[in-house]
Amino acid sequence: MNTVDVIDAHCHLCTAENPYRYGCEAPVEELIEQMDLASVDVAVVLAVATQSNKKATAQYNDFIARTVEEIPDRLVGFGSVHPADGEKALEELDRVVDLGLKGIKLHPLFQHIHCDSPEMDQIAESAAELDIPLFIHSYFPYMTEEAERLYNLITAHPDTQFILAHTGGHTFLDFYAYVEMRNTGQDNVYFEVSSLSVMFRKSPYTEHIKWLIEQMGADRVIFGSNYPRYELVEALSAFDELGLSFDDSQQILGRTIGELLKL
Template identity: 30%
Template structure:
Protein backbone atom coordinates (compact mmCIF):
# COMPACT_ATOMS: atom_id res chain seq x y z
CA UNK A 1 0.00 0.00 0.00
CA UNK A 2 1.51 3.36 -0.98
CA UNK A 3 1.47 6.31 1.41
CA UNK A 4 -1.40 8.08 -0.39
CA UNK A 5 -3.64 5.02 -0.15
CA UNK A 6 -2.66 4.50 3.49
CA UNK A 7 -3.53 8.10 4.46
CA UNK A 8 -6.84 7.94 2.61
CA UNK A 9 -7.75 4.73 4.44
CA UNK A 10 -6.72 6.23 7.77
CA UNK A 11 -8.89 9.28 7.21
CA UNK A 12 -11.88 7.09 6.47
CA UNK A 13 -11.42 5.46 9.87
CA UNK A 14 -11.40 8.71 11.86
CA UNK A 15 -15.17 9.24 12.15
CA UNK A 16 -15.72 5.62 13.19
CA UNK A 17 -13.02 5.85 15.83
CA UNK A 18 -14.49 9.09 17.16
CA UNK A 19 -18.00 7.70 17.45
CA UNK A 20 -16.72 4.51 19.09
CA UNK A 21 -15.49 6.43 22.11
CA UNK A 22 -18.03 6.04 24.92
CA UNK A 23 -20.28 8.95 25.81
CA UNK A 24 -22.13 9.64 29.06
CA UNK A 25 -25.29 11.49 28.05
CA UNK A 26 -26.32 13.31 31.21
CA UNK A 27 -29.48 14.98 29.86
CA UNK A 28 -32.15 12.74 28.31
CA UNK A 29 -35.90 13.41 28.46
CA UNK A 30 -38.08 10.30 28.27
CA UNK A 31 -41.50 11.76 27.62
CA UNK A 32 -43.03 8.35 26.96
CA UNK A 33 -41.09 6.04 29.26
CA UNK A 34 -39.92 2.74 27.79
CA UNK A 35 -41.01 3.76 24.29
CA UNK A 36 -38.90 6.90 24.42
CA UNK A 37 -35.90 4.96 25.72
CA UNK A 38 -36.19 2.52 22.83
CA UNK A 39 -36.34 5.35 20.32
CA UNK A 40 -33.32 6.99 21.92
CA UNK A 41 -31.33 3.75 21.81
CA UNK A 42 -32.23 3.17 18.15
CA UNK A 43 -31.12 6.69 17.27
CA UNK A 44 -27.82 6.26 19.10
CA UNK A 45 -27.19 2.89 17.45
CA UNK A 46 -27.90 4.29 13.97
CA UNK A 47 -25.34 7.02 14.63
CA UNK A 48 -22.69 4.44 15.58
CA UNK A 49 -22.32 5.86 19.08
CA UNK A 50 -21.52 3.99 22.30
CA UNK A 51 -23.26 5.20 25.45
CA UNK A 52 -21.63 4.35 28.77
CA UNK A 53 -24.43 5.89 30.81
CA UNK A 54 -27.32 8.29 30.61
CA UNK A 55 -29.15 10.49 33.04
CA UNK A 56 -32.85 10.19 32.28
CA UNK A 57 -35.91 12.13 33.37
CA UNK A 58 -39.61 12.13 32.57
CA UNK A 59 -39.43 15.83 32.64
CA UNK A 60 -40.39 18.64 30.34
CA UNK A 61 -43.12 19.18 27.78
CA UNK A 62 -46.37 17.32 28.55
CA UNK A 63 -44.88 15.49 31.52
CA UNK A 64 -43.88 18.55 33.51
CA UNK A 65 -44.24 18.36 37.30
CA UNK A 66 -46.40 21.20 38.49
CA UNK A 67 -47.12 22.27 42.07
CA UNK A 68 -50.16 20.97 43.90
CA UNK A 69 -50.10 17.32 42.88
CA UNK A 70 -47.28 15.62 44.79
CA UNK A 71 -48.92 12.19 44.49
CA UNK A 72 -48.64 12.34 40.70
CA UNK A 73 -45.01 13.41 40.97
CA UNK A 74 -44.28 10.47 43.28
CA UNK A 75 -45.89 8.04 40.84
CA UNK A 76 -43.79 9.37 37.98
CA UNK A 77 -40.64 9.14 40.08
CA UNK A 78 -41.43 5.53 40.93
CA UNK A 79 -41.98 4.68 37.27
CA UNK A 80 -38.66 6.25 36.35
CA UNK A 81 -36.83 4.37 39.11
CA UNK A 82 -38.39 1.11 37.92
CA UNK A 83 -37.36 1.84 34.34
CA UNK A 84 -33.77 2.56 35.37
CA UNK A 85 -33.66 -0.69 37.36
CA UNK A 86 -34.39 -2.62 34.16
CA UNK A 87 -31.67 -0.98 32.08
CA UNK A 88 -27.99 -0.98 32.96
CA UNK A 89 -26.29 2.40 32.79
CA UNK A 90 -29.51 4.37 33.18
CA UNK A 91 -29.32 6.95 35.99
CA UNK A 92 -32.76 8.11 37.20
CA UNK A 93 -33.23 11.84 37.76
CA UNK A 94 -36.25 12.43 39.98
CA UNK A 95 -38.18 15.64 40.50
CA UNK A 96 -40.34 17.49 43.01
CA UNK A 97 -41.87 20.94 43.05
CA UNK A 98 -40.26 23.30 45.59
CA UNK A 99 -43.58 25.02 46.29
CA UNK A 100 -45.08 21.75 47.58
CA UNK A 101 -43.14 22.47 50.77
CA UNK A 102 -43.04 19.57 53.27
CA UNK A 103 -44.45 17.18 50.65
CA UNK A 104 -41.53 18.00 48.36
CA UNK A 105 -39.03 17.43 51.17
CA UNK A 106 -40.66 14.11 52.05
CA UNK A 107 -40.56 12.98 48.42
CA UNK A 108 -36.92 14.00 48.12
CA UNK A 109 -36.05 11.92 51.18
CA UNK A 110 -38.10 9.01 49.88
CA UNK A 111 -36.44 8.83 46.45
CA UNK A 112 -33.01 9.35 48.01
CA UNK A 113 -33.77 6.34 50.19
CA UNK A 114 -34.45 4.37 47.02
CA UNK A 115 -31.00 5.22 45.68
CA UNK A 116 -31.74 8.26 43.52
CA UNK A 117 -28.69 10.51 43.28
CA UNK A 118 -30.04 13.35 41.14
CA UNK A 119 -32.99 15.72 41.35
CA UNK A 120 -34.03 18.09 38.57
CA UNK A 121 -36.08 21.22 39.06
CA UNK A 122 -36.91 23.66 36.28
CA UNK A 123 -37.69 27.32 37.12
CA UNK A 124 -39.27 28.13 33.77
CA UNK A 125 -41.60 25.19 33.12
CA UNK A 126 -42.36 24.54 36.79
CA UNK A 127 -43.00 28.26 37.27
CA UNK A 128 -41.02 28.95 40.41
CA UNK A 129 -38.55 31.61 41.42
CA UNK A 130 -35.05 30.25 42.21
CA UNK A 131 -34.75 32.99 44.85
CA UNK A 132 -37.81 31.74 46.76
CA UNK A 133 -36.84 30.54 50.29
CA UNK A 134 -38.60 27.22 49.62
CA UNK A 135 -36.10 26.48 46.87
CA UNK A 136 -33.16 27.09 49.19
CA UNK A 137 -34.72 24.80 51.82
CA UNK A 138 -35.15 22.06 49.22
CA UNK A 139 -31.65 22.23 47.75
CA UNK A 140 -30.02 22.35 51.18
CA UNK A 141 -31.88 19.19 52.13
CA UNK A 142 -30.73 17.59 48.88
CA UNK A 143 -27.14 18.32 49.84
CA UNK A 144 -27.66 16.73 53.25
CA UNK A 145 -28.97 13.60 51.52
CA UNK A 146 -26.11 13.49 49.00
CA UNK A 147 -28.43 14.29 46.09
CA UNK A 148 -27.11 16.42 43.21
CA UNK A 149 -29.50 19.16 42.07
CA UNK A 150 -29.88 19.72 38.33
CA UNK A 151 -31.47 23.04 37.36
CA UNK A 152 -32.32 24.52 34.00
CA UNK A 153 -30.06 27.44 33.10
CA UNK A 154 -31.04 28.35 29.56
CA UNK A 155 -31.80 31.93 30.64
CA UNK A 156 -35.29 31.89 29.15
CA UNK A 157 -37.00 33.37 32.21
CA UNK A 158 -37.58 37.15 32.19
CA UNK A 159 -34.40 38.86 33.32
CA UNK A 160 -32.38 35.64 33.11
CA UNK A 161 -31.65 33.16 35.86
CA UNK A 162 -27.86 32.84 36.13
CA UNK A 163 -27.48 35.44 38.88
CA UNK A 164 -30.13 33.75 41.03
CA UNK A 165 -28.60 30.32 40.48
CA UNK A 166 -25.15 31.64 41.38
CA UNK A 167 -26.45 33.04 44.66
CA UNK A 168 -28.41 29.86 45.35
CA UNK A 169 -25.22 27.83 45.03
CA UNK A 170 -23.41 30.26 47.34
CA UNK A 171 -26.18 29.84 49.92
CA UNK A 172 -26.08 26.04 49.75
CA UNK A 173 -22.34 25.25 49.67
CA UNK A 174 -22.81 21.61 50.73
CA UNK A 175 -25.06 20.91 47.74
CA UNK A 176 -23.65 20.08 44.33
CA UNK A 177 -25.45 21.67 41.39
CA UNK A 178 -25.49 20.96 37.67
CA UNK A 179 -26.74 23.99 35.75
CA UNK A 180 -28.07 22.72 32.44
CA UNK A 181 -27.13 24.52 29.21
CA UNK A 182 -24.46 26.62 31.00
CA UNK A 183 -26.47 29.81 30.67
CA UNK A 184 -27.58 29.29 27.07
CA UNK A 185 -26.71 32.29 24.88
CA UNK A 186 -25.80 34.19 28.06
CA UNK A 187 -23.02 31.75 28.97
CA UNK A 188 -20.58 34.63 29.38
CA UNK A 189 -21.98 35.37 32.83
CA UNK A 190 -20.34 32.24 34.23
CA UNK A 191 -16.85 33.68 33.74
CA UNK A 192 -17.63 35.29 37.10
CA UNK A 193 -16.54 32.00 38.66
CA UNK A 194 -12.91 32.69 37.81
CA UNK A 195 -13.09 35.91 39.82
CA UNK A 196 -15.31 34.52 42.58
CA UNK A 197 -12.77 31.80 43.33
CA UNK A 198 -10.23 34.46 44.29
CA UNK A 199 -12.43 35.59 47.22
CA UNK A 200 -11.42 33.47 50.18
CA UNK A 201 -14.29 31.54 51.70
CA UNK A 202 -16.88 32.80 49.20
CA UNK A 203 -17.33 29.95 46.76
CA UNK A 204 -17.27 26.20 47.18
CA UNK A 205 -16.46 23.69 44.48
CA UNK A 206 -20.12 22.82 44.03
CA UNK A 207 -21.12 24.21 40.61
CA UNK A 208 -21.09 22.02 37.51
CA UNK A 209 -22.61 22.54 34.08
CA UNK A 210 -23.94 20.51 31.23
CA UNK A 211 -23.52 22.06 27.80
CA UNK A 212 -26.56 20.41 26.21
CA UNK A 213 -28.07 22.42 23.34
CA UNK A 214 -25.70 25.36 23.83
CA UNK A 215 -22.75 23.44 22.40
CA UNK A 216 -24.62 22.91 19.14
CA UNK A 217 -25.17 26.65 18.90
CA UNK A 218 -21.56 27.57 19.67
CA UNK A 219 -19.67 25.11 17.45
CA UNK A 220 -18.38 26.80 14.27
CA UNK A 221 -20.13 30.03 15.29
CA UNK A 222 -18.68 33.50 15.92
CA UNK A 223 -19.10 32.86 19.66
CA UNK A 224 -17.13 29.60 19.67
CA UNK A 225 -13.86 31.09 20.93
CA UNK A 226 -15.63 32.80 23.84
CA UNK A 227 -17.58 29.62 24.59
CA UNK A 228 -14.38 27.59 24.88
CA UNK A 229 -12.81 30.36 26.96
CA UNK A 230 -15.79 30.21 29.32
CA UNK A 231 -15.60 26.42 29.56
CA UNK A 232 -12.00 26.71 30.68
CA UNK A 233 -12.76 29.51 33.12
CA UNK A 234 -15.52 27.51 34.85
CA UNK A 235 -13.25 24.47 34.78
CA UNK A 236 -13.18 21.63 32.25
CA UNK A 237 -13.48 19.17 35.16
CA UNK A 238 -16.89 20.71 35.91
CA UNK A 239 -18.48 20.29 32.48
CA UNK A 240 -20.73 17.42 31.39
CA UNK A 241 -22.08 16.47 27.99
CA UNK A 242 -25.82 16.10 27.47
CA UNK A 243 -27.95 15.82 24.38
CA UNK A 244 -31.27 17.24 25.65
CA UNK A 245 -32.97 14.46 23.70
CA UNK A 246 -35.43 14.51 21.96
CA UNK A 247 -34.97 18.20 21.21
CA UNK A 248 -31.39 17.47 20.10
CA UNK A 249 -29.72 14.20 19.22
CA UNK A 250 -26.60 12.78 20.82
CA UNK A 251 -25.05 12.65 17.36
CA UNK A 252 -25.53 16.42 16.91
CA UNK A 253 -24.09 17.01 20.35
CA UNK A 254 -20.98 14.86 20.02
CA UNK A 255 -20.23 16.24 16.57
CA UNK A 256 -20.47 19.78 17.95
CA UNK A 257 -18.11 18.90 20.81
CA UNK A 258 -15.60 17.47 18.36
CA UNK A 259 -15.59 20.73 16.41
CA UNK A 260 -14.65 22.83 19.44
CA UNK A 261 -11.02 23.87 19.77
CA UNK A 262 -10.36 21.72 22.83
CA UNK A 263 -7.62 19.20 23.48
CA UNK A 264 -8.40 15.47 23.18
CA UNK A 265 -7.94 15.18 26.95
CA UNK A 266 -10.47 17.96 27.59
CA UNK A 267 -12.98 16.41 25.22
CA UNK A 268 -12.65 13.02 26.89
CA UNK A 269 -13.37 14.49 30.31
CA UNK A 270 -16.46 16.23 28.98
CA UNK A 271 -17.58 13.25 26.92
CA UNK A 272 -17.78 10.87 29.86
CA UNK A 273 -15.10 11.16 32.54
CA UNK A 274 -16.57 14.05 34.51
CA UNK A 275 -20.10 12.61 34.64
CA UNK A 276 -18.87 9.16 35.63
CA UNK A 277 -16.87 10.67 38.47
CA UNK A 278 -19.54 13.10 39.66
CA UNK A 279 -22.43 10.66 39.65
CA UNK A 280 -20.42 7.92 41.32
CA UNK A 281 -19.20 9.94 44.31
CA UNK A 282 -20.85 11.52 47.32
CA UNK A 283 -19.80 14.81 48.95
Protein backbone atom coordinates in the same frame (compact mmCIF):
# COMPACT_ATOMS: atom_id res chain seq x y z
CA MET B 1 -4.82 6.11 24.24
CA ASN B 2 -7.56 4.77 26.49
CA THR B 3 -11.02 6.20 26.02
CA VAL B 4 -13.75 6.58 28.64
CA ASP B 5 -17.35 5.45 28.52
CA VAL B 6 -19.34 8.22 26.87
CA ILE B 7 -22.13 9.42 29.17
CA ASP B 8 -24.94 11.65 27.93
CA ALA B 9 -25.92 13.43 31.13
CA HIS B 10 -29.09 15.13 29.87
CA CYS B 11 -31.88 12.98 28.44
CA HIS B 12 -35.64 12.84 28.99
CA LEU B 13 -38.11 9.99 28.60
CA CYS B 14 -41.68 10.86 27.69
CA THR B 15 -44.78 8.70 27.51
CA ALA B 16 -48.48 9.52 27.52
CA GLU B 17 -48.62 8.60 31.21
CA ASN B 18 -45.42 10.43 32.11
CA PRO B 19 -45.05 13.48 29.85
CA TYR B 20 -42.00 15.68 30.16
CA ARG B 21 -43.92 18.35 28.30
CA TYR B 22 -47.08 18.46 26.21
CA GLY B 23 -46.78 16.54 22.95
CA CYS B 24 -43.44 14.96 23.82
CA GLU B 25 -42.96 11.32 22.89
CA ALA B 26 -39.60 9.74 23.68
CA PRO B 27 -39.79 6.08 24.68
CA VAL B 28 -36.78 4.35 26.16
CA GLU B 29 -36.46 2.07 23.12
CA GLU B 30 -35.83 5.09 20.90
CA LEU B 31 -33.24 6.47 23.32
CA ILE B 32 -31.33 3.18 23.36
CA GLU B 33 -31.36 3.14 19.54
CA GLN B 34 -29.92 6.66 19.49
CA MET B 35 -27.30 5.72 22.07
CA ASP B 36 -26.18 2.78 19.95
CA LEU B 37 -26.07 4.93 16.81
CA ALA B 38 -23.96 7.60 18.55
CA SER B 39 -21.77 5.12 20.50
CA VAL B 40 -22.99 6.54 23.80
CA ASP B 41 -22.51 4.03 26.60
CA VAL B 42 -24.70 5.47 29.35
CA ALA B 43 -27.50 8.04 29.49
CA VAL B 44 -28.73 9.97 32.50
CA VAL B 45 -32.52 10.16 32.27
CA LEU B 46 -34.11 13.10 34.07
CA ALA B 47 -37.61 13.43 35.47
CA VAL B 48 -39.15 16.91 35.53
CA ALA B 49 -42.08 17.65 37.85
CA THR B 50 -43.97 20.14 35.69
CA GLN B 51 -47.02 20.43 37.94
CA SER B 52 -47.57 20.92 41.65
CA ASN B 53 -49.02 17.47 42.26
CA LYS B 54 -47.19 15.07 44.56
CA LYS B 55 -49.00 12.03 43.15
CA ALA B 56 -48.00 12.88 39.57
CA THR B 57 -44.44 13.64 40.64
CA ALA B 58 -44.14 10.34 42.51
CA GLN B 59 -45.52 8.52 39.47
CA TYR B 60 -42.89 10.08 37.20
CA ASN B 61 -40.08 9.31 39.66
CA ASP B 62 -41.29 5.71 39.94
CA PHE B 63 -41.34 5.45 36.15
CA ILE B 64 -37.74 6.65 35.89
CA ALA B 65 -36.62 4.27 38.66
CA ARG B 66 -38.35 1.26 37.05
CA THR B 67 -36.88 2.05 33.65
CA VAL B 68 -33.37 2.33 35.06
CA GLU B 69 -33.80 -0.97 36.92
CA GLU B 70 -34.73 -2.66 33.62
CA ILE B 71 -31.58 -1.43 31.82
CA PRO B 72 -29.07 -0.70 34.61
CA ASP B 73 -26.00 -1.00 32.40
CA ARG B 74 -27.19 1.79 30.07
CA LEU B 75 -29.24 4.17 32.22
CA VAL B 76 -28.81 6.31 35.34
CA GLY B 77 -31.80 8.14 36.80
CA PHE B 78 -32.53 11.54 38.35
CA GLY B 79 -35.83 12.25 40.06
CA SER B 80 -37.64 15.55 40.39
CA VAL B 81 -39.78 17.47 42.85
CA HIS B 82 -41.97 20.54 42.45
CA PRO B 83 -40.87 23.36 44.77
CA ALA B 84 -44.47 24.54 45.18
CA ASP B 85 -45.28 21.28 46.98
CA GLY B 86 -43.40 22.57 50.04
CA GLU B 87 -42.94 19.93 52.74
CA LYS B 88 -44.29 17.25 50.41
CA ALA B 89 -41.46 18.05 48.00
CA LEU B 90 -38.93 17.51 50.79
CA GLU B 91 -40.56 14.17 51.61
CA GLU B 92 -40.30 13.18 47.96
CA LEU B 93 -36.59 14.08 48.01
CA ASP B 94 -36.06 11.39 50.63
CA ARG B 95 -38.06 8.91 48.57
CA VAL B 96 -36.04 9.68 45.43
CA VAL B 97 -32.90 8.64 47.29
CA ASP B 98 -34.62 5.47 48.50
CA LEU B 99 -35.50 4.67 44.88
CA GLY B 100 -31.80 4.68 44.04
CA LEU B 101 -31.93 7.78 41.85
CA LYS B 102 -28.77 9.88 41.77
CA GLY B 103 -30.02 13.44 42.00
CA ILE B 104 -32.84 15.93 41.43
CA LYS B 105 -33.79 17.83 38.26
CA LEU B 106 -35.44 21.24 38.64
CA HIS B 107 -36.75 23.49 35.87
CA PRO B 108 -37.63 26.97 37.19
CA LEU B 109 -39.26 28.04 33.89
CA PHE B 110 -41.55 25.01 33.59
CA GLN B 111 -42.18 25.03 37.34
CA HIS B 112 -42.94 28.78 37.43
CA ILE B 113 -40.76 29.55 40.41
CA HIS B 114 -37.87 31.92 41.02
CA CYS B 115 -34.48 30.35 41.63
CA ASP B 116 -33.90 32.18 44.91
CA SER B 117 -37.34 31.51 46.39
CA PRO B 118 -37.65 30.09 49.92
CA GLU B 119 -38.90 26.83 48.42
CA MET B 120 -35.75 26.46 46.30
CA ASP B 121 -33.65 27.28 49.36
CA GLN B 122 -35.26 24.42 51.27
CA ILE B 123 -34.63 21.97 48.44
CA ALA B 124 -31.00 23.04 48.10
CA GLU B 125 -30.45 22.60 51.82
CA SER B 126 -32.04 19.15 51.82
CA ALA B 127 -30.00 18.09 48.78
CA ALA B 128 -26.81 18.92 50.66
CA GLU B 129 -27.96 16.85 53.64
CA LEU B 130 -28.79 13.91 51.35
CA ASP B 131 -25.53 14.35 49.39
CA ILE B 132 -27.22 14.47 46.00
CA PRO B 133 -26.68 17.09 43.26
CA LEU B 134 -29.30 19.48 41.94
CA PHE B 135 -29.50 19.59 38.13
CA ILE B 136 -31.07 22.97 37.30
CA HIS B 137 -32.19 24.47 34.00
CA SER B 138 -30.10 27.61 33.64
CA TYR B 139 -30.92 29.06 30.22
CA PHE B 140 -33.10 32.14 30.74
CA PRO B 141 -33.15 34.09 27.46
CA TYR B 142 -34.31 37.68 27.94
CA MET B 143 -34.56 37.06 31.72
CA THR B 144 -31.20 38.24 33.06
CA GLU B 145 -32.66 38.75 36.53
CA GLU B 146 -33.39 35.00 36.79
CA ALA B 147 -29.78 34.14 35.98
CA GLU B 148 -28.83 36.42 38.88
CA ARG B 149 -31.33 34.67 41.15
CA LEU B 150 -29.79 31.31 40.28
CA TYR B 151 -26.34 32.66 41.08
CA ASN B 152 -27.65 33.87 44.45
CA LEU B 153 -29.09 30.42 45.21
CA ILE B 154 -25.76 28.77 44.47
CA THR B 155 -23.67 31.18 46.52
CA ALA B 156 -26.07 30.74 49.46
CA HIS B 157 -25.56 26.96 49.45
CA PRO B 158 -21.83 26.19 49.15
CA ASP B 159 -22.33 22.63 50.43
CA THR B 160 -24.79 21.72 47.66
CA GLN B 161 -23.50 20.41 44.34
CA PHE B 162 -25.18 22.14 41.39
CA ILE B 163 -25.20 20.97 37.77
CA LEU B 164 -26.24 23.84 35.50
CA ALA B 165 -28.02 22.61 32.40
CA HIS B 166 -27.22 24.48 29.19
CA THR B 167 -23.90 25.86 30.44
CA GLY B 168 -25.09 28.11 33.24
CA GLY B 169 -26.37 30.98 31.14
CA HIS B 170 -26.27 32.51 27.70
CA THR B 171 -23.93 35.48 28.04
CA PHE B 172 -20.22 35.82 28.65
CA LEU B 173 -20.96 37.77 31.83
CA ASP B 174 -22.91 34.78 33.19
CA PHE B 175 -19.81 32.64 32.68
CA TYR B 176 -17.52 35.28 34.13
CA ALA B 177 -19.55 35.49 37.35
CA TYR B 178 -19.09 31.76 38.00
CA VAL B 179 -15.38 31.92 37.24
CA GLU B 180 -15.01 34.75 39.75
CA MET B 181 -17.04 32.78 42.29
CA ARG B 182 -14.66 29.85 41.96
CA ASN B 183 -11.70 32.20 42.29
CA THR B 184 -13.05 33.19 45.71
CA GLY B 185 -12.96 29.56 46.83
CA GLN B 186 -16.53 28.35 46.26
CA ASP B 187 -16.31 25.24 44.11
CA ASN B 188 -19.73 23.57 43.92
CA VAL B 189 -20.82 24.15 40.32
CA TYR B 190 -20.71 21.92 37.24
CA PHE B 191 -21.62 23.06 33.72
CA GLU B 192 -23.55 20.80 31.36
CA VAL B 193 -23.23 21.87 27.73
CA SER B 194 -26.41 20.61 26.06
CA SER B 195 -28.58 22.61 23.66
CA LEU B 196 -26.58 25.83 23.44
CA SER B 197 -23.58 24.09 21.92
CA VAL B 198 -25.96 22.93 19.16
CA MET B 199 -28.12 26.06 18.90
CA PHE B 200 -25.13 28.38 18.61
CA ARG B 201 -22.67 26.11 16.80
CA LYS B 202 -20.28 27.94 14.45
CA SER B 203 -21.05 31.23 16.24
CA PRO B 204 -18.95 33.44 18.57
CA TYR B 205 -20.77 31.81 21.49
CA THR B 206 -18.68 28.66 21.06
CA GLU B 207 -15.58 30.68 21.95
CA HIS B 208 -17.29 31.65 25.21
CA ILE B 209 -17.90 27.97 26.00
CA LYS B 210 -14.26 27.17 25.28
CA TRP B 211 -13.18 30.04 27.54
CA LEU B 212 -15.40 28.72 30.33
CA ILE B 213 -13.86 25.25 30.00
CA GLU B 214 -10.37 26.73 30.07
CA GLN B 215 -11.10 28.82 33.17
CA MET B 216 -13.14 26.29 35.17
CA GLY B 217 -11.34 23.16 34.02
CA ALA B 218 -12.75 20.19 32.12
CA ASP B 219 -13.38 18.47 35.45
CA ARG B 220 -16.25 20.93 35.97
CA VAL B 221 -17.88 20.41 32.57
CA ILE B 222 -20.32 17.68 31.53
CA PHE B 223 -21.59 16.51 28.13
CA GLY B 224 -25.32 16.28 27.45
CA SER B 225 -27.68 16.28 24.48
CA ASN B 226 -31.07 17.36 25.91
CA TYR B 227 -32.66 14.43 24.07
CA PRO B 228 -35.32 14.32 22.62
CA ARG B 229 -34.95 17.98 21.62
CA TYR B 230 -31.64 17.09 19.97
CA GLU B 231 -30.46 13.76 18.66
CA LEU B 232 -27.38 12.31 20.33
CA VAL B 233 -25.37 12.20 17.09
CA GLU B 234 -26.10 15.90 16.51
CA ALA B 235 -25.07 16.85 20.04
CA LEU B 236 -21.81 14.90 19.81
CA SER B 237 -21.03 16.49 16.45
CA ALA B 238 -21.49 19.99 17.91
CA PHE B 239 -19.29 19.06 20.87
CA ASP B 240 -16.55 17.77 18.57
CA GLU B 241 -16.60 21.09 16.70
CA LEU B 242 -15.37 22.84 19.85
CA GLY B 243 -11.96 21.38 19.01
CA LEU B 244 -10.94 20.52 22.56
CA SER B 245 -7.88 18.47 23.43
CA PHE B 246 -8.23 14.69 23.70
CA ASP B 247 -7.82 14.77 27.48
CA ASP B 248 -10.38 17.54 27.98
CA SER B 249 -12.85 15.84 25.65
CA GLN B 250 -12.55 12.55 27.50
CA GLN B 251 -13.02 14.29 30.83
CA ILE B 252 -16.17 16.06 29.67
CA LEU B 253 -17.63 13.11 27.75
CA GLY B 254 -17.61 10.79 30.71
CA ARG B 255 -15.22 11.27 33.58
CA THR B 256 -16.71 14.39 35.18
CA ILE B 257 -20.25 13.07 35.57
CA GLY B 258 -18.96 9.59 36.39
CA GLU B 259 -16.86 10.93 39.24
CA LEU B 260 -19.61 13.21 40.54
CA LEU B 261 -22.21 10.42 40.63
CA LYS B 262 -19.70 7.76 41.69
CA LEU B 263 -20.62 5.55 38.74
